[in-house]
Amino acid sequence: MLASSTAVASGITNVAGMVAFLAFTANITGHVANLAKHIVEQNFREIIVFLIWLLMFFAGAFISSFIVRSYIHISKYKAHSIPIIIEIVVLLFVAIYGHNFYKETMLERELVIGAIIFAMGLQNSLVSIISGGVIKTSHLTGLFTDLGGEVSELLHPRGEASSTLKNKIYIRITILSFYLIGAVAGGLLFDVFDFAIFYFVPVILLTILYYDLSPLALHKLSKVFSK
16 A cells, blocks of 8 residues: 555656656656766756755655664554655645746756755655565655566466465556556646646555554555554
């Protein structure tokens, strides 16, 4: 549930960011390539911008991990919920600013993209920590790589079709499906709601806080998996 919910949020955010700013906001692989391009072309302003975007994703991942490790011994719920609350605040800022004040200047565009990238860094790090590094929901390159290897192992004559392997494949296909659903919804809804679409993502994240990370939900999940 956590993985699929955050995948939907990532899909909506990434496509909405692409439509609004012509830039991907849920992953940074393309930004690294663009950074290299601008270094070669000696476009110093763009070099600074892309470096800041990369650092924003790093800062989000760092802060999320630092918070989790600081509070995990006190309360697992608090450790996991604080990064999501910060992400909600950031995306609400994007929604409010974009819907009411955004004038489509270059500086505004770069600042809003940086804020969204920071939020995605928070989310990606949190999901990665909770899943033990198995799941990352804001980009799909690693997911396809792992899925290809696991399907190969499942179908290979010498492979072992264990329940664990099948569960991993199921989880990755679920994440991919929900990311795609979010991406399609993001593209369609942006045409209707414009920047107000970013209000939808905090609603999804609040749902995650209640259903996925609450002590009651976690207790129920632990009982299911212990059977």
